[in-house]
Amino acid sequence: MRNANQVTCEKRTYSKEFNSHQHKFGQFLFPLQGSLDIQTNLQEINLRPDYCLYLPPMLDPKYCSVDRNEFLILDIPIHYLPEDTSTMYIGLDKQWSSIRYLLLEEARSQRNSSSLVNLTKYVTNKLHISRLPSIEYIHKHFKEPISLETLAKIEHYHPAYYSSWFKQKMGKSPSVYITELRLREAKHLLVSTAWSMTKISEELGFENSSSFTRWFVRCEGMPPKKYKILNKG
Structure with a gap:
């Protein structure tokens, strides 16, 4: 069980059948391979490789992927987030692609937690002004x-x-x-x-x-x- 107060950045894959779990933290999903179908009580989203997705805390999303897939996931504790955030479907422009690259490097190394925290703060600041x-x-x-x-x-x-x-x-x-x-x-x-x-x-x-x-x-x-x-x- 992950610590809801700790920033986590890692690669994950999803099955062909819908699975759900409630988040007590914010979550960024960056596609690395394949697409992902996500359902909430208000939205149905198909996350494609040229987009990333932010999900706010306390949702109960369902995930499934019908193809071979891999996603970079950033789990963000509530105290790092701006107040009253909502779901954001964001195009992977040069800046967000660079952010994904840096997060991927952090996920690979896992050597310096402070650098991941600083990068997370940068990401949440962009979320605030986007x-x-x-x-x-x-x-x-x-x-x-x-x-x-x-x-x-x-x-x-x-x-x-x-x-x-x-x-x-x-x-x-x-x-x-x-x-x-x-x-x-x-x-x-x-x-x-x-x-x-x-x-x-x-x-x-x-x-x-x-x-x-x-x-x-x-x-x-x-x-x-x-x-x-x-x-x-």
């Missing part, structure tokens, strides 16, 4: 139509649950969050460019300048041309 995948998607695509179903699918949640989860995390609904991003960009373009209303409306994904103007008045209480005059220079 955007959730659906938030990242919103920031990249807020000028386009975004459905609730698309956002929920990114986080592997049911759409009905995703709305309440998002509001709990961000303090506002997804639609309000997206509207605020578009409005901030609209104000920036009105003040910092000489673009026409038609060009700005096209940039922000509106059908025409009339629909953009109606939307801006509804959000800001004045037409965009008036806002531009009042805030220019």
